[in-house]
Amino acid sequence: MTAPTNPNENFHLIDFADVSVEWWHELYASCQDILARPDDYRDACRGKLLASLFFEASTRTRFSFQAAMLRLGGNLFGFSNPADTSLAKGESLADTIRMTSSYSDTIVMRTTQEGAALAASLYSEVPVINAGDGGHLHPTQTLTDLTTIAQVRGTVGGITVGLCGDLKYGRTVHSLVTALAKFPSVRFVLIAPNALQMPEYMLAFMRANLIDFTVAQSLSDAIDELDVLYMTRIQRERFNSEDVDFDALMTNFTLTAAIMERAKTELTVLHPLPRTNEIDRAVDFDARARYFDQAKLGMYIRMALLLKLTHRPRGVAYPTNEGPGLACSNPRCVTATEKYLPPRLKSDGSCGYCDK
Amino acid sequence: MTAPTNPNENFHLIDFADVSVEWWHELYASCQDILARPDDYRDACRGKLLASLFFEASTRTRFSFQAAMLRLGGNLFGFSNPADTSLAKGESLADTIRMTSSYSDTIVMRTTQEGAALAASLYSEVPVINAGDGGHLHPTQTLTDLTTIAQVRGTVGGITVGLCGDLKYGRTVHSLVTALAKFPSVRFVLIAPNALQMPEYMLAFMRANLIDFTVAQSLSDAIDELDVLYMTRIQRERFNSEDVDFDALMTNFTLTAAIMERAKTELTVLHPLPRTNEIDRAVDFDARARYFDQAKLGMYIRMALLLKLTHRPRGVAYPTNEGPGLACSNPRCVTATEKYLPPRLKSDGSCGYCDK
Amino acid sequence: MTAPTNPNENFHLIDFADVSVEWWHELYASCQDILARPDDYRDACRGKLLASLFFEASTRTRFSFQAAMLRLGGNLFGFSNPADTSLAKGESLADTIRMTSSYSDTIVMRTTQEGAALAASLYSEVPVINAGDGGHLHPTQTLTDLTTIAQVRGTVGGITVGLCGDLKYGRTVHSLVTALAKFPSVRFVLIAPNALQMPEYMLAFMRANLIDFTVAQSLSDAIDELDVLYMTRIQRERFNSEDVDFDALMTNFTLTAAIMERAKTELTVLHPLPRTNEIDRAVDFDARARYFDQAKLGMYIRMALLLKLTHRPRGVAYPTNEGPGLACSNPRCVTATEKYLPPRLKSDGSCGYCDK
Secondary structure, eight states: OOOOSSTTTTSSBSOGGGSOHHHHHHHHHHHHHHHHOGGGGTTTTTTOEEEEEESSOOSHHHHHHHHHHHHTTOEEEEESSGGGSSGGGTOOHHHHHHHHHHHOSEEEEEESSBTHHHHHHTTOSSOEEEEEETTSOOHHHHHHHHHHHHHHHSOSSSEEEEEESOTTTOHHHHHHHHHHTTSTTEEEEEEOOGGGSOOHHHHHHHHHTTOOEEEESOHHHHGGGOSEEEEOOOOGGGSOTTTOOHHHHHGGGOBOHHHHTTSOTTOEEEOOSOOOSSBOGGGGGSTTBOHHHHHHHHHHHHHHHHHHHTTSOOOOOOOSOOSOOSOOSOTTBGGGTOTTSOOOBOTTSOBTTTOO | OOOOSSTTTTSSBSOGGGSOHHHHHHHHHHHHHHHHOGGGGTTTTTTOEEEEEESSOOSHHHHHHHHHHHHTTOEEEEESSGGGSSGGGTOOHHHHHHHHHHHOSEEEEEESSBTHHHHHHTTOSSOEEEEEETTSOOHHHHHHHHHHHHHHHSOSSSEEEEEESOTTTOHHHHHHHHHHTTSTTEEEEEEOOGGGSOOHHHHHHHHHTTOOEEEESOHHHHGGGOSEEEEOOOOGGGSOTTTOOHHHHHGGGOBOHHHHTTSOTTOEEEOOSOOOSSBOGGGGGSTTBOHHHHHHHHHHHHHHHHHHHTTSOOOOOOOSOOSOOSOOSOTTBGGGTOTTSOOOBOTTSOBTTTOO | OOOOSSTTTTSSBSOGGGSOHHHHHHHHHHHHHHHHOGGGGTTTTTTOEEEEEESSOOSHHHHHHHHHHHHTTOEEEEESSGGGSSGGGOOOHHHHHHHHHHHOSEEEEEESSBTHHHHHHTTOSSOEEEEEETTSOOHHHHHHHHHHHHHHHSOSSSEEEEEESOTTTOHHHHHHHHHHTTSTTEEEEEEOOGGGSOOHHHHHHHHHTTOOEEEESOHHHHGGGOSEEEEOOOOGGGSOTTTOOHHHHHGGGOBOHHHHTTSOTTOEEEOOSOOOSSBOGGGGGSTTBOHHHHHHHHHHHHHHHHHHHTTSOOOOOOOSOOSOOSOOSOTTBGGGTOTTSOOOBOTTSOBTTTOO
């Protein structure tokens, strides 16, 4: 286990793509220690404060972070709904973050704007954790997913992973693919309606990283070859009700007890939750269904993350090159409203905030 | 003081009818000890987490639980308004509870749906406390009421209790009657407008339990015979403004200093609060008015309750008999939306969730 | 450093005008000690509870109090949005406060009603801190402002203070003038559009206290003589868009890097935040801009305040002279809705709650 070469490299957690496999192994080892002796960590974050900024309502992720911080003996402040704040007064994200970071030891934030956590990190003295920035990234969900796979199977690599549901808009799916690309011998089966298949840039990513994948038209077709099945929610609103018989379509992407009968005995079924009807309730009683364990393990890996980040010395984060860069064409990009942000372009010409 | 015969019997607190007088005496003794030496309990729940799920807004009950948990050195997470959550995404109550219970040591919940706390308890690894399920039950208010009577009078039995106000819809009143039925020699005077008198099933309950009660048309008529007067709020919306002169009606059910002059010197006036106009503000300065003490004692008995429940070993609660039973006709019953719930019918044919 | 002559005099903090310079010096000394050795205060409020009642949404002040209380090892409960409470049920402020004070060790509250914190203090067993009552007072912002001036300059007196922006409605500006009047040799330059100049009663206050002030038409005119520049936000809604070219007007009251070039090298720029466009972002990188330090110092002086107030023995606060006094003509005064409040008239005939 080696330390990151650049000590500031992992100050924040914005994108799982930024971290190394070594970083993950270290974090997972810490998580296992917490699971083994939780009482020994009861005061591990005593005196530390987490700022919990949920610009978009969330139950699961927010609860998970709150419980994690409190179980470490730390505490938190923040908001769970932007309506409870004075942000409507027109304050910039940069100012909100400067203020919040001066009161706290770590910031966790969820936004509807893509790239907002990265933008925030430029103005924060303390680590910023991205708890979901629109449809873009959700790295702590990915930590949760990897932790569950590692706990259940003993290791992460060498698996065939079925991704089922909304692969087009599902940020958890994109983050997971990016993360699993770091592990050996992972192949994917993409199980989705045509209209919600994996976007081209993700397919390009898999090809560029020599990751094997196939496409399937239904769960039924793919179930027998899977080691891990990652289910996601399909929203009726994604379809024009006149063109598509949604309920008929869903039968191909709904996990039932009958389909489970044809799955491997060692299958692991995951779901980021909340679940609606895409997993039949009868499956809950199958020992291979691990989505509730997954939710619980999410709290423990977040404990490991908070333990690490809240103890960092404060940084100095004051960008000196403010000013609009090339305008990003994505209307959900953070640069659409926060026009002062320092220009960031990637070498391939995509926006350095939202990756579009 | 004997332990309950079934150790799992009192795992949750859903309905005061489920608990024994012995259970109450034990809890009250604990409360008295906390009142006597609060500093000794400052770390009694250290490391414990309460999930506080208020699906319906509340100030008093929520504050009371929060303050209770924090004064024991525990902590809490949750929401005070369902708008702050992602529940709108269509997650079932069962899934929300499975997730929440995996993060917490006890759950307290308030809902508009009747029977929701019982339903939740079927899916929780940790104790569930019912902090009000619609117009159905509110057992910790009953604990508060009994605690105040016991503190002020030394004992709970042997009293004439006036119940005044909205006896039809008032869940606190129904819970209190059910609870006082467990104590010796309690009689009731039911003081309410005809349209808001005690519902027939509560009258039947009193008759079946050989509890003496009379009906009165005004506070004035009944005041001189009362040992305890339990006031409740009457909502103008309950009446059709064309048919009823609400203000004239209210004079019969409003407690004033003039009426207090004719009351016993040992009267105890209670009110679950919030109070609007049904108790004249001048009564506040009468030493027999104990409703603010009642609010305070509510925090202490909740401390005793949390102390007991948060230390229980986790349970295993996974119903294996899911599936709709006979449809309950009560539109506010939890079974109206949570259709997967295991069937529960009482021997008298009423719904096992909402008692309707 | 002498104790206040009346031990109850400073039980609450409603109006900075109520406290002595000695009280301030004592508090500031405590703040400096906390800044020097924060770890020694980690358990200073252990077991203490702050009730945080934000009847009006706020981010900065609320976060600041929350972080302050948690950094002292205390904890808090409350609401950040009245929609999350049952206050809509028609409960009086007096009853809400009686209940809340019985659960807590100190109350901090923000309201839209003027005089509400004073009204609340009449019904509270524990200290009440005014965190802003409408356009009236905001004493902890004033503590923040004084602390920053004292930290940056070493002392508070002997300065020329420019007040720029909305001097008519800005409660922070009024509180600051009232506070600085207690210190020697402070003079003011009032820099505001005519429509938003300092109200006559504040001008009268300055004249009565022999405080020197001048009026300026733009920042440009005044900048070179200032030791402290206190910027505030001007709201577009204050102007009729047909009559006034708001953007043109704003150029006179916007701080830019060009204007900063002509300022003293020892200038201190303050702003209560949130800031919109009245300070150009380029000024943020000037070392004389201290508004983000100011926000951080606000947390520390609030720690000193909470440390002091949460340890007071409980008071007895039950007004016996309830009943409407002369009706106050200010529709935003707390007496407009809380009609039972004890009459309070000042010797000059103004309302004892809202000062109007």
